[in-house]
Amino acid sequence: MSSTIAAWMPWTDRAGRLSWLKLAFFVGLAAPAVWMFCEWRFDWLSPRPRTDLIRESGDWALRILVASLAVTPLRFVTKFNKLILVRRALGLAALFYTLGHVALWCVDENYEWATIFWEMMLRMFLTVGLVSTLMLVILGATSNDWGIKKLGAKNWNRVHAWTYAATGLGVLHYFMESKLDVTEAVVLGGLFMLAMAFRVARKWLQPRFFPLAGAAVVSALLTAGVEAFYYGASTRVSVSRVLWANLDFTYSIRPAWWVLAVGIAVALLSIFRARATPNAARKR
Ligand code: HEM
Structure with a gap:
């Protein structure tokens, strides 16, 4: 594997070396998705499997998002600076589960795009979820070196402070639902x-x-x-x-x-x- 590709793997550091911390987080963050896949594949879900999976993916999206906010305070308290290596992984995993959550809902709505659009516009809890999702997409798309270069460090920090708003809206969406x-x-x-x-x-x-x-x-x-x-x-x-x-x-x-x-x-x-x-x- 070339060193550039190795550096992009979710279990390596920027120099392309294996990081056990990143590997452990990668396995932990992938586990709920694997579990949900097994639940679906082996019929372990209730008579409303799609609803179950929409709920589970939404729960994991929000849990991981909240966990990602714990990284900075934990670094501050423990001075275990290597934790910074997993912050991006947590953010991207939250985005992954959110997109899965939204995709499953679209499947549940039988891909009726007009209904999907109007539901998201007219049902307040879905509108709140949509705004949070859009924020997470922008955060995910700019979470790399390209994003920092394009936005400049100051703007990048401003944009990435949206994580709090996106999490707050995710919590509100959960309360409203x-x-x-x-x-x-x-x-x-x-x-x-x-x-x-x-x-x-x-x-x-x-x-x-x-x-x-x-x-x-x-x-x-x-x-x-x-x-x-x-x-x-x-x-x-x-x-x-x-x-x-x-x-x-x-x-x-x-x-x-x-x-x-x-x-x-x-x-x-x-x-x-x-x-x-x-x-x-x-x-x-
Ligand atoms: C366009 C965006 C979104 C749509 C269309 C959407 C849709 C839904 C729907 C339909 C439900 C109710 C499922 C049911 O009980 O029947 C739900 C629940 C939920 N959603 Fe979303 N959602 C969106 C964004 C988000 C985001 C950004 C998060 C968090 C990061 C999130 C987290 C949750 C949680 C935690 C639940 C409750 C699950 C439970 O009852 O255990 N959703 N969402």
């Missing part, structure tokens, strides 16, 4: 807020336990607030009752706790990293 149970939408929305809170913390604060734990607490409280507001607005359940449900662990652990747990786990990493880094290196 959900009927009764919004648990996963709330968890993903909460993790999105957590990633944003860590970004703010990164601008103003040191990567230390207490500021990071503070950002985790704020994100968890916001998550509980969003969940209570959603149920309050879409059902007749009172906001305070949904908020109190966070303290009842009989049936499930509410999304706010998951967000808090992830946030505190990341904050704890900062302690281990501080211990593992000798003083001189830390000062430097």
Whole structure:
């Protein structure tokens, strides 16, 4: 294999050498697609297989998109700079699952292009999904050296900040589509807020336990607030009752706790990293 082609492989670094980190991410990111293919091939889906696959691909698109936002905060906390190698892979995988999601929906609509067009224009949750998809396509198309050269570093950074908007719209699309149970939408929305809170913390604060734990607490409280507001607005359940449900662990652990747990786990990493880094290196 020529070295130029080798450098383009999803498991090699820019010099064309095998990167175990990239390989592990490549396998992990391909696994849901392989699983969905098996579900379809061996008839493991419900009597509405297309709906199942539309949902699964949408779920994975959004999960991976949220995970891609975690790369920068994790680098900041752990100083494991090699993580940058997988950020693009995460973004492209999110685009891949989104395009699969949209393509499956078009199949489900029997390729009736006029209906597809008007549905996307008139049904608000689909319009929101469409805007997010278009943003992801532009981000994917400009995520390479060609994109940086064409746009210039400053514009490229501006365009790539759309990742937040595209993720926010993806979360909104999920909320608008959900009927009764919004648990996963709330968890993903909460993790999105957590990633944003860590970004703010990164601008103003040191990567230390207490500021990071503070950002985790704020994100968890916001998550509980969003969940209570959603149920309050879409059902007749009172906001305070949904908020109190966070303290009842009989049936499930509410999304706010998951967000808090992830946030505190990341904050704890900062302690281990501080211990593992000798003083001189830390000062430097
Ligand atoms: C043109 C763009 C899009 C279209 C036409 C579209 C279409 C749909 C449809 C029809 C559903 C409902 C499936 C059902 O329950 O019957 C859905 C759900 C969903 N979509 Fe999209 N979508 C688009 C973009 C996106 C994007 C950009 C994301 C995220 C990055 C996304 C993530 C999701 C998620 C998470 C669900 C909920 C899945 C579940 O209920 O478990 N979609 N989408």
